[in-house]
């Protein structure tokens with residue numbers, strides 16, 4: 001499998017999976033995409049029903065890493081990556097009400113769906129860097145969950161230096177502490193004066209500065225890295241198979257911010273999984289829902305909400321979908337993205353917008369509606385959901401169609417957002433034993449302005465001393 005950029009053509013030296021894992025973002029600022037979608041036959045899907053989660057994940061990821069990482073190595077990595085999860089099913093399905101399921105993706109070490117991919121990514125980096133005898137510097141942007149999952153997956157790895165930018169004061173305290181109490185010397189946390197979009201812009205600016213990128217061997221663990229998306233596809237396959245696919249359609253409801261998680265579901269659909277609808281849930285930072293309703297993709301200020309991990313306006317992975325909706329016309333995609341960057345408004349052609357609406361639906365929940373959803377699912381079904389998951393479930397309930405199971409992605413454990421959960425339900429969710437002393441642990445992080453040069457200097461210093 002070879003890869004191409006959403007802003008460039010397929011060239012003779014098109015990179016493979018290991019190359020794009022290390023590169024993170026394409027040199028032209030675009031996102032890497034597989035040169036074509038692997039298609040999975042109905043019979044293969046049926047055969048996959050018998051596989052364990054790690055073995056299924058290996059089969060799916062192998063379709064993207066073909067020619068770069070051999071299948072046995074991949075299978076071993078997957079088995080190892082999911083061995084530490086606290087549920088035997090890894091990503092269990094729980095029926096919350098008739099035909100509405102919660103796909104629990106928070107049974108990994110940092111209690112959010114990010115672990116599902118990040119535990120693999122840490123191992124993939126180690127494998128490829130050892131093969132190539134290289135070291136890379138990861139700069140990641142987080143609104144709360146990517147950071148801790150990346151830190152957990154990469155801590156203590158000699159070939160990785162990690163710098164995580166989080167928006168100062170805009171994550172939950174549990175989320176911040178999960179990042180800042182890790183003492184390994186290869187990890188640096190920076191609280192940035194700004195919001196998540198500021199952090200993500202800084203990260204992309206570092207990639208755009210090619211001198212800096214090469215100087216520090218920059219790489220990425222955010223969902224701009226295709227490897228993240230590839231490792232998020234298996235749980236959609238697994239859930240759909242459990243509910244009757246490929247012989248029955250399934251829909252998914254996904255609380256959405258950077259558009260990576262729902263894009264993985266869309267990729268599964270391209271590969272042949274019978275997915276009827278993909279339903280996007282937003283908080284008040286509802287650029288994607290506004291786009292779906294009115295073709296209005298215009299950036300507003302990021303506003304804090306009860307679901308802070310989704311406090312995002314510029315959803316990076318939308319570019320991947322745009323590229324597909326433009327029939328992979330990279331020149332048009334690059335022009336639209338350039339205009340979006342300059343004006344804060346994306347002019348998506350009407351036919352592309354209509355095609356997106358064939359598959360995607362969207363709904364926004366205010367904070368009050370999010371609390372109400374948490375209360376309702378707890379009172380009616382005894383299901384304790386974190387604010388992000390509650391948005392997914394509420395959207396799933398809204399768009400459920402007769403005879404088609406609706407699966408909502410449960411993206412975080414309620415204990416990551418104890419105050420919001422307690423205010424809505426009166427229940428104080430407990431942290432699991434391995435995090436029970438989180439509030440007694442020593443924090444370590446720097447606070448910085450959003451000046452690119454300041455952050456770049458901090459990255460350089462971290463590599464020297466880390």
Ligand SMILES: Cc1ncc(COP(=O)(O)O)c(C=O)c1O
Nearest residue numbers: 145256257258259260261309411
């Ligand atoms: C708990 C939680 N839910 C939902 C989202 C949104 O997912 P995505 O950014 O892939 O759209 C995030 C952040 O990524 C998250 O951490």
Ligand SMILES: N[C@@H](CCOP(=O)(O)O)C(=O)O
Nearest residue numbers: 142143144145146222223258
């Ligand atoms: N919600 C995320 C934001 C970054 O998303 P990613 O999927 O691109 O890593 C977070 O919690 O950090």
